[in-house]
Amino acid sequence: MVRRARLRQVVDGFCFVFAGLAAVWLAILVVSDTWRLGWWGVPGLVVFWALLAYLVLPRLHRILTDVYVPDYFIGRTRTSDGLLGDPVNLALLGEEVVLHDVMTRSGWTRADDVSLRSSWGIVVSTLTRRSYPEAPVSPLFLFGKQQDFAYQQEVDGNAAKRHHVRFWRCPPGWLLPGGTxxxxxxxxxxxxxxxLSLFTLQVTHKIEADIDVERDHIVASVLAGAPEVSVHVLEDFSTGYHSRNGGGDSVHTDGDLPVIALPGPDGGPPAPAPVTSRVVELTAVGPREAASLDDDDRKRGAYELPDVEDDTAPLERISRPASIVLGVVTTFARAVAVGAVVGGLAILGPERIDALLREAGTGSFEIEPVGFRILLVIGALVAVTPAAVGLMVLRGVDWARLTVLLLGCLSILVQFVAWWGGHAQIVAGVALAVTALDILTLLALSGKPARQFSRQRRPRAPTTLGT
Known part of the structure; x- marks a missing residue:
């Protein structure tokens, strides 16, 4: 089982990097075609920027940050591209239901989840300067997961300016550095x-550099709206520093970490003040005594994602991500494009194709009728096979996802070799569309959300024994 998981990781890693390199090639194709068209290619520059900002640079950052950015708690969140995001500057003790109640009473509005509808809503509200109090916030990651929820306060009815705070539930038994x-x-x-983001050129919000002002604003608003809470400050929790977040904005902080203690669910007194764990001599506890400690007494000083799937881990359903849907849609679109080419060849026939090539002075097409039929069958299989497997990808079958990825890599490699050797010219049209769809499929299905969805363990249907 572990060996199989390792093999899947190797294939995924290869396809992940290959997709990034293929995206660079696609950007080169688009910008080359833009210069060829002259002024009519100006819209192509917009396409080139979109490819660079939303496909090429994010994937390159993801590849590099997987190498040099640690995947455990260092007091910083991470963006979906793997870059260091906003610093962690608040902590809380208490139940989720109480947290929602306190934030609402303190004048904060819960942000909508990111979706096509909410994303379009914030674009419209920003351009028209209309109010959108529940505007979504971009996903940031901590403990290997996206924020559980976020709250915000809109300023002057403009979604471009707002106070906002993201929340993550800590893993069971996890302690802050220092033992709190x-x-x-x-x-x-x-x-x-x-x-625009300094690192990816994407359209994004720019934040105020002094994040301590926002931290203190959140604490002050909570104390004003819910006087029953208490606040304890872990001074110098992290060294005061100047840095940049994932959008390239400067941030600086004094390193203090306020801990907000919420009241109990029944309105009782706040949770007790955070207590730093005592230092324990490792030699004072033998293996037998250590094994008898309760899970709540065990210290987890850092949180790292497992290298391979743990079959003993509890089942936690992951909803189908948009990248899976996008990958399947592009797979079907590619099947339609290739099918159109195969259908066109079948309608023209070998004689007509040969005549057109000779007339254009680009070569000839001499093939026996049997060979031509075989060529059409192969083309049909190339079009249909990934689309058929794509239905299984939609259901979360991991081997189907890997199959589509490997077929896509093979297709792109063949196209690249033909282009590099001067045997094929990939310009605006069906050829460029097929290449782009292949690369978009790779980018969508090799990403982390698609990988996690396809690899998640699913409960087996109970078997009933006949009597």
Whole structure:
């Protein structure tokens, strides 16, 4: 089982890197075609920027940050591209239901989840300067997962300016560096405008550099709206520093970490103040005594994602991500494009194709009728096979996803070799569309959300024994 998981990781890693390199090639094809068209190619520059900002640079960052950015808690969140995101500057003790109640009473509005509808809503509200109090916030990751939820306060009815804070539930038994136990961590910043990311060139919110001001604003608003809470400050939790977040915005902080203790669910007194775990001599506890410690007494000083799937881990359903749907859609679109080419060849026939090539002075097409039929059958299989397997990808079958990825890599490699050797010219049209769809499929299905969805363990249907 472990060997099979390792093999899947190798295939996934190869396809992940290959997709990034293929995206670079696609950007080169688009910009080359743009220069060929002259002024009519100006829209192609927009396409080139979109490819660079939303496909090429994010994938390159993802590849590099997987190497040099640690995947455990260092007091910083991470973007979906793997870059270091906003610093963690708040912690909380208490139940989720109480947290929602306190934030609502303190004048905060829960942000909508990111979806096509909410994303379009924030674009419209930003351009028209209309109010959108529940505007979504971009996903940031901590403990290997996206924020559980976020709250915000809109400023002057403009979604471009807002206070906002993301919340993550801490893993069971996890302790902050230094041994303090908390239930939630949060990252609060103030969006001051909309601009382009310094690292990816994507359209994003730009934040205020002094994140301590936003941290103190959140604490002050909670104390004003829910006087029953208490606040304890872990001074110098992290060294005060100047840095940049995932959008390239400057951030600086004094390193203090306020811990907000929420009241109990029944309105009782706040949770007890955080207590730093005592230092224990390792030699004082033998293997037998250590094994008898309760899980709550065990210290987890860092949180790292497992290298391979743990079949003993509890089942946690992951909903189908948009990347899976996108990958299947592009697979079907590619099947339609290739099918159109095969159908066109079948309608023309070998004689007509040969005549057209000779007339254009680009070569000839001499083939026996049997060979031509075999060529059409192969083309049909190339079009249909990935689409058929794509239905299984939609259901979360991992071997089907890997099959589509490997077929896509093979297709792109063949196209690249033909292009590099001067045997094929990939310009605007069906050829470029097929190449682009192959690369989009690779990018969508080799990403982390698609990988996690396809690899998740699913409960087996109970078997009934006849009597």
């Amino acid at each position: 136990r908390v239930d939630w961590l949060a990252a609060g910043t103030f969006d001051r405008a909309v601009g």
